[in-house]
Amino acid sequence: MVVEPALANSAHKKAPTDKLKEYQQIDWSKYTIAAVKHKVPKKMQGNDITLLPVQSLYFLPEVNQVEMNKTWQAAGHPWPKIIIIANGVYDLASLHRLINNEHIFKKIDAKTFITYRPIYIAPTASLVIDNAELRLSTISGVYIISNGKLYITNSVFTSWDENSQDYGVREHIPEKELLFYGTQFPRPYLMLLNQSEIYAANSKFTGLGYKGQMGSFGISMSNRLPKENSAKIFDDYLRKLKKPTGWFIGNTFEHNYFGFYSNEAENVVILGNIYLNNTIYNIDPHDFSYNLLIARNLSYQAEHAHGIIISREVNNTTIAENISIKNYGTGIMLDRNSEHNLIYNNLTMANKGDGIAIFESDHNLLLDNTATRNGHTGIVVRNSCHIKVQANYLFRNVKSGTEISVLNIDYLETRDFVLDHYHQATSSHLLENIFESNLSVAINSNNKPTIHLQNNRYLNSGSAYFAGDLVALTRDIVTAPKETGFSYQGENPCPK
Amino acid sequence: MSKIKTLLLLISLLTPFSSAYAATKMVDKNSGQEAVLLELADLKVIEAYRILAEYYSLRVADKKYVKPSILWSIQAAEVGNTKSIYQLAKYTREFEQFKKPFSGAYIKQAGLSGKLQQETLNLIAIAAILGNPYAKTDLVMFPKLTSVTYKQVNMATKEALLRLKKGKLINCKLYVCNYPATHSVPPGILTKYQFALQQHTQQAKRLKCKSLQQCHSARLNSLVFLTPTKVNKYKEVAATENAPKIRKNQRLTKEAVNKTAANWDQQSNDDRNNKRMQAARKAVAYHAAADKEKLKSKIIELLDKMNLHRAADNQVTLADIMNILAQP
Structure with a gap:
């Protein structure tokens, strides 16, 4: 029996934390130009x-x-x-x-x-x-x-x-x-x-x-x-x-x-x-691609869209230690049910869009990234559940440091909602991040996503630290005990 | 079976339906046509073998149709149906390659693995000589795409010529081909084999090829799989795929028009937001030098790692990154 790609893919999902362990144990000497030459x-x-x-x-x-x-x-x-x-x-x-x-x-x-x-x-x-x-x-x-x-x-x-x-x-x-x-x-x-x-x-x-x-x-x-x-x-x-x-x-x-x-x-x-001046995307693994290592690349000036994007059930992939800058769209994007991925220690800077965007993709870990001077927001999480945003540095982005939102995208004409189903729910755990000097706010939350905030640092934010659903809760957030953090329960529950 | 029903079906069988599509349209299980065809096959109406073989082969995604598909492919192949010969080659290949257990019922397996590979080629060679276009391509490509050798293809071609001369296409030591027992091939079909053999020989002379392989390759010149219908189908797919993009563009245009025609409140709100964004961008720009300085160590850390994987004369430097960032 031939296994459908999506099923085959989901059968091998690993926790992003395991991907991190794997990544930290890579013997980099095996992945050099000399190593490739040796294969020829x-x-x-x-x-x-x-x-x-x-x-x-x-x-x-x-x-x-x-x-x-x-x-x-x-x-x-x-x-x-x-x-x-x-x-x-x-x-x-x-x-x-x-x-x-x-x-x-x-x-x-x-x-x-x-x-x-x-x-x-x-x-x-x-x-x-x-x-x-x-x-x-x-x-x-x-x-x-x-x-x-x-x-x-x-x-x-x-x-x-x-x-x-x-x-x-x-x-x-x-x-x-x-x-x-x-x-x-x-x-x-x-x-x-x-x-x-x-x-x-x-x-x-x-x-x-x-x-x-x-x-x-x-x-x-x-x-x-x-x-x-x-x-x-x-x-x-x-x-x-x-x-x-x-x-x-x-x-x-x-x-x-x-x-x-x-x-x-x-x-x-x-x-x-080095990826530069490619018309639409610089790096675009798509449709059920699995277990990719996208690391230590320089991706810049994608002419019409994003620097690095994985889309449609691209799972178990590591995007780490890349520099993604000056792209027309977003620096790094996960889209259409791309799950169990690790986004680790990347620098996204001066992109016209966001630094990192997670759209309709659950179970991803964003760890130790720097998103700075981007034209919109440092990190965006939309219609995505169980997203852990940890120890990132969100610095001087034109809009917010982070935006967590639920959005109805049913109107999108180019989307096949059978193939690319989504839920109008978001849950995100933000911990140990530093939000510094973002021009609008540190964290913006729209349409009642579930958010857990813990041990984050807020420095010199624009007009306010929080906007959207969180604006009235500012005092509770900043006074919440470090050990437990602060939780905001959204309206739509996330699937487990 | 009622005589009228049989008569109607026979008339329909004589009409020139040869495509698989026709087979599916023709056989309507609910109306009992499948049962009628099976009865006709029992009566050794060989056209019924062909229709049954094609009908079942189109349904093999459903496991229950696999066995009948193999069974009727064997029967139709025995009496020279080119498509069925090719289909049987495909089953044999799959059986040999993937050891599909369901095939075992009609493809004999014990100790015959090597023979099955050669038999696949034999059947393809027969189908090619009888004019099957896919078989013609396969005969050329087998030694290029797989571990099959040119020698094996040559052997298969010789075997195919021999079998066509004898009028016996299927090796019944490898397949269960005695149901229904139809080993006497009708004279009309034998004439078809002779004609195909004649053509094959004449074409080889005309092509002046020096080897069998060269002959096989030369025969591909006349093949065109891309029919105008298929070309149109792809154009239609492109148009269908473009349609939502056109709708999106229309929506965006409409939204832009609506925005310019917005009321005073909306307009002033938009203006305020735009000004805010402009101011924010200016503020970000103002801090460019200081921020780059602040981020230097991070950039250097990442470049050091990146450059481990780049040639010594092709390293990315901090100056390169700063130049990129400085560009408008």
Whole structure:
């Protein structure tokens, strides 16, 4: 029996405090550029490179071909042949030698190659890009889809516009249409499907991705494959392979549509990377991704939304020791029932939105974070129960240090309330936090959430320490005994 | 069974319904058509095998349909139904790969694991030669996507040609294929096999391929799975997905209009809030230098950890962070 992802996910939920113990015991020497280099196969072997008509490979995501078809037509090959890499370990030089056609895969110089055709890496193959540059031709309509292994070290992986001799710059799309399907020019992208593994270190990923219907956002891991009981053999075969995974260590991701996206990925390590100027999100693990480590990254200037966001039942994930600054939206966000996550010792600063936001996501621990100088609030908790906010430093945010609220979001047109159900209840335990110099208030509470306050320090708040439901209780809060703290019982009880 | 009912059903069977969709539409369990089809199958009406095989295979998400699906796939495959041959290959593959216990009833298992893998390929090769497009792709992709070797595919192709020549497609040592006992394949179907073999040989000559594998690959040139219907379906999905976003934009536009047309009280309240926010931002900006100084140690602590995972010539410095923060 195939277990539904959501069930599989919930079956393995760990308490965030256990995640903290795990995190504090990590042997960081295992996650370095040298460690990734150590994984890269040294010996290239194999000669199974073929070109097959892309439209004959029914197991490849169809919609991606539909979206790319216009580009292919404009390039003069409506249904191009795709380079199939199978049965072996290949580097770019061996690909070039075996393909032996400069119109398909061209060598620019000793270390630089450009592909004019899409590439598929089979589960039986590995592609090594080491100390090299791989350019994906924008006008030829190129992507790389992998069920195999991909090693990218000390390299550049980029879209390539031969007219401008630079990465493929995204065309201007009106702000309101940025998330529309079928309106954007399909830029090249990397999509990692089941069984795929990627190990990327000290490399640069540039100019990839667009808003498409399946994982075309730039650098994506996806398990969104045809449902069970497809009539076709490889649909089922590929769906039953293990979920995509990998390590991204010490890389730079710039000018992509998303810096990282995943759907049902597992055990991914995103460590020590720089994410900047990606169109929507810098880091966006999504849909049932599980047990990710997103740590020690610098995420800044996400152009239209958030620096780091996990959304739709992304559970058991650790987001720690990141610097998320100057993003258009929020520094770090947990959204749509993402549970049992640890948000630890991050710095969110100068984001246009909030520092950290927990939306419709229960059972999360926010520990030791600094949220400062953000355009709205330091930490926001909305429609989320059993949220522990401990030992955080909420300093000089434009609005409040923290906002705890219950909100009816039934009016949101873009939300699927069956898939993304929520409750109009919030409960939050705030302890040992420091609220300092927030411009409006230290803590704002709206629509009667349940709040427990204990051992917090309030320094130099704006017009008042508390607002909303708590405003009349200021005296009780500040005089409550340290040992027990102060509790405000909300109207709607939280599910246990 | 009433004669009229049988007659009506036979007429409907002769109509060119070949898609699985047609099979589901055609068989209505509640009206007793399933029972009628089973009776017809008992009477060795081979079209009934095909419909039953397709009907059940579409329902295998419900476990109770798995066994009948395998049973009728075997029977329909025996008499050359390409879809059923492919379906049987799929079941055999799953049985071999995942050891699905339910298959055991009709796929014999004792000590045959290795043979089942080869039999999967044999069936795919037969289906490919008979024109099944998915089988054509699978024949090329099996050695690329799995541990199957090119040699095994070549063996399967040769075996498939042999079986088509003999007119006996299914290896009954591996499957329970004696229900109903229909081992005498009708002459019309044998002609179909001969025609397929002829075409296969002629195509190989025309393609001038040097190896079987090359031939298999060359045959993919004519395949197109993306039909205009499918393309339209994806466009419709895009339009459906965009619809709520359009509604959201409309709402936001409306709200903005309402805001500008607000009454004096609302307007003055908004103005006051805006001014408050502006003042707050100015205050935050005023303290920029002092705050950065205050936060330096935190930033350095985090950068030190981050840089453990970055190359020596690619470290992030405090100056880098300060530059980012200084940008407008």
